[in-house]
Amino acid sequence: MKFKAKAWILAALLFVVAPGLAAQNPAMADSLIALYNSGVPQENELEILKAIAGNQTNPDKKLKYAEILISKASKDSMYDFLHSGFLQKGNAMQLKGNFATALDSYFRSLNYANLINNQKGIGGVHISIADTYSMIGNSATSKRYYDRGITILREANDSIVLGSALLNAGDDSFHSQNYDEALEYYSESGLIFKAIDYPLGRAYNLGNVGMVYAAQGKYALAKKNINEAIVMLEDLKHYYPIAVYLSSIADIYTSQNNIPSAFDYAKRSNELATRYGLKDQIGNSNLQLANLYESAGNYKEAHKSYKNYIVYRDSVTNLQTIQQMAELRTDYEISQKQIEVDLLAQQKKNQNIIVISTGIAFVLLGLLAFGLYRRYLYINRMRKILGNEKDRSDRLLLNILPEQTARELKEFGRVKSQRFESVSVLFADFKDFTYHSEYLDPEVLVESVDFYFSKFDKIMEKYGLEKIKTVGDCYLCAGGLPFPSQDHAHSILLAALDIAQFVKESKENQKEDEIRFEIRIGVNTGPVVAGVVGSRKFAYDIWGNTVNIASRMETNSEAGRINISENTYQLVKFNFDCEYRGEIEVKSKGNTKMYFVNGIKDLSIKHDTGGFVLPEVRV
Numbered sequence: 001m002k003f004k005a006k007a008w009i010l011a012a013l014l015f016v017v018a019p020g021l022a023a024q025n026p027a028m029a030d031s032l033i034a035l036y037n038s039g040v041p042q043e044n045e046l047e048i049l050k051a052i053a054g055n056q057t058n059p060d061k062k063l064k065y066a067e068i069l070i071s072k073a074s075k076d077s078m079y080d081f082l083h084s085g086f087l088q089k090g091n092a093m094q095l096k097g098n099f100a101t102a103l104d105s106y107f108r109s110l111n112y113a114n115l116i117n118n119q120k121g122i123g124g125v126h127i128s129i130a131d132t133y134s135m136i137g138n139s140a141t142s143k144r145y146y147d148r149g150i151t152i153l154r155e156a157n158d159s160i161v162l163g164s165a166l167l168n169a170g171d172d173s174f175h176s177q178n179y180d181e182a183l184e185y186y187s188e189s190g191l192i193f194k195a196i197d198y199p200l201g202r203a204y205n206l207g208n209v210g211m212v213y214a215a216q217g218k219y220a221l222a223k224k225n226i227n228e229a230i231v232m233l234e235d236l237k238h239y240y241p242i243a244v245y246l247s248s249i250a251d252i253y254t255s256q257n258n259i260p261s262a263f264d265y266a267k268r269s270n271e272l273a274t275r276y277g278l279k280d281q282i283g284n285s286n287l288q289l290a291n292l293y294e295s296a297g298n299y300k301e302a303h304k305s306y307k308n309y310i311v312y313r314d315s316v317t318n319l320q321t322i323q324q325m326a327e328l329r330t331d332y333e334i335s336q337k338q339i340e341v342d343l344l345a346q347q348k349k350n351q352n353i354i355v356i357s358t359g360i361a362f363v364l365l366g367l368l369a370f371g372l373y374r375r376y377l378y379i380n381r382m383r384k385i386l387g388n389e390k391d392r393s394d395r396l397l398l399n400i401l402p403e404q405t406a407r408e409l410k411e412f413g414r415v416k417s418q419r420f421e422s423v424s425v426l427f428a429d430f431k432d433f434t435y436h437s438e439y440l441d442p443e444v445l446v447e448s449v450d451f452y453f454s455k456f457d458k459i460m461e462k463y464g465l466e467k468i469k470t471v472g473d474c475y476l477c478a479g480g481l482p483f484p485s486q487d488h489a490h491s492i493l494l495a496a497l498d499i500a501q502f503v504k505e506s507k508e509n510q511k512e513d514e515i516r517f518e519i520r521i522g523v524n525t526g527p528v529v530a531g532v533v534g535s536r537k538f539a540y541d542i543w544g545n546t547v548n549i550a551s552r553m554e555t556n557s558e559a560g561r562i563n564i565s566e567n568t569y570q571l572v573k574f575n576f577d578c579e580y581r582g583e584i585e586v587k588s589k590g591n592t593k594m595y596f597v598n599g600i601k602d603l604s605i606k607h608d609t610g611g612f613v614l615p616e617v618r619v
Contacts, residue, residue, distance in 0.1 A: 029055035053088040063092035083112035097279025123152030163192035203232035283312030417531030423480040424492040427554035430517035433473040489571040522553025524565040
């Protein structure tokens with residue numbers, strides 16, 4: 001018997017609630033809707049829409065006000081409210097079982113949270129993304145997002161959000177049948193909710209611990225915990241978890257052979273899920289009812305419920321081929337069984353025929369059970385294979401393209417080029433590389449280049465920059481894309497200083513059997529166009545005069561030095577010690593002002609992207 005409960009909605013709906021509103025409050029949402037419809041001052045409009053969407057538990061209403069919030073916030077580029085709007089849209093779509101749209105909304109919300117450096121929001125959206133991947137059975141991906149989100153939230157100093165994230169991570173461990181790990185997560189979240197006297201969190205914690213007890217066969221403890229949770233959730237008007245917990249109690253009664261009670265709880269779960277459009281739970285409760293009807297001999301209703309389960313399940317997982325196969329085979333097997341039942345009813349007068357037919361029926365039931373079991377194993381195997389292949393293809397694509405670009409390519413089959421108004425571009429290449437390449441063994445040459453470029457890649461990751469490509473001994477990277485940022489010029493120079501220092505130390509510590517080089521670095525800032533080149537072997541690239549000038553800066557640099565343009569200098573002159581070189585003639589560009597960067601000017605500034613005191617920028 002499989003016990004299943006989902007607490008993801010708890011954390012997902014908490015991360016954008018306004019201060020003082022610790023949980024969803026449908027009554028508060030209704031009051032705010034009345035206030036909003038009566039007319040509110042423009043300066044308060046977005047806050048009220050944010051509170052309405054955050055307090056709604058009805059997915060359709062939540063979606064409606066989230067989209068209004070997104071529309072109005074987009075007009076003035078209000079990133080904070082766009083982050084909240086897309087998060088609440090994702091929550092609504094997750095409730096409705098539309099997981100593809102939910103993930104798209106969550107990634108948009110994450111982009112805006114990053115733009116405003118909202119650490120609580122960044123951590124919260126990571127948990128919501130993890131919840132969604134967990135719902136569709138992609139445990140490996142969900143685990144990565146849970147770990148990242150919880151790490152961020154431990155620094156955010158918000159007990160409710162952290163407790164909810166731990167609860168959801170425990171739920172994912174529970175579905176992976178790692179019960180000890182699940183109880184560890186539940187224990188920590190339970191202590192947090194108890195310490196702050198948070199009823200909603202305590203209700204979820206009770207229910208989910210009950211699920212573990214049920215899976216372990218401790219039915220009395222399981223029913224006690226789950227029933228307490230249901231009572232608390234009814235007072236709080238949270239219906240999704242109630243539907244799940246009702247279904248779980250039905251499973252417990254089924255395992256105890258109390259079929260009438262099992263039917264009662266399963267039907268209540270299905271009715272509640274249908275009333276509120278909870279697609280995932282509608283599918284689960286239909287599967288449960290199908291099994292119960294079949295055990296009661298009502299094959300017509302079993303067939304009907306099982307078909308409903310297939311429709312809702314595959315609308316979530318999108319396994320269309322498996323759905324068609326399951327539908328055809330289910331129709332055939334159930335219809336064959338019904339024929340046998342009809343024949344038995346017509347031949348009751350003949351005892352010998354009844355005995356023979358009963359024996360045949362048992363054989364057919366055994367074959368049917370065996371066939372259903374094999375189908376179950378096949379579907380699970382296919383789901384696992386598809387999940388593994390999807391993870392593998394996603395990892396390969398993310399090694400080639402930025403995450404946003406990769407998602408656009410997967411969704412639309414192409415990537416639209418974008419123009420970025422302010423990007424810092426860095427070129428670096430090795431002095432005398434061509435000379436050395438003429439007499440060095442290819443293996444030694446490749447090892448040397450890989451030694452440097454592997455370190456450069458780590459430096460790009462450290463400062464949040466985007467590696468564009470390498471051509472021979474030339475390394476090209478950029479800051480300020482694919483997500484625009486305010487401090488890309490500072491980040492690119494910090495990375496350039498790290499590169500120069502690493503190359504210098506490598507040269508000084510060179511061993512006899514090693515080949516180490518000196519490096520020239522050039523940087524320029526300005527507009528670029530970015531996009532994907534090719535239709536088979538994809539490559540993310542950038543174009544424009546800004547890139548050409550950056551290349552000229554590198555060509556006119558010196559070994560071990562960082563040469564920057566006038567555009568970059570104007571952005572970094574307050575934070576970096578720059579040495580004016582004068583106007584130097586550049587091929588196809590005429591006389592151009594250039595500067596060497598000697599280091600960071602203010603010694604109190606930390607050597608990372610967050611240590612600069614930038615002028616206030618209004619968006």
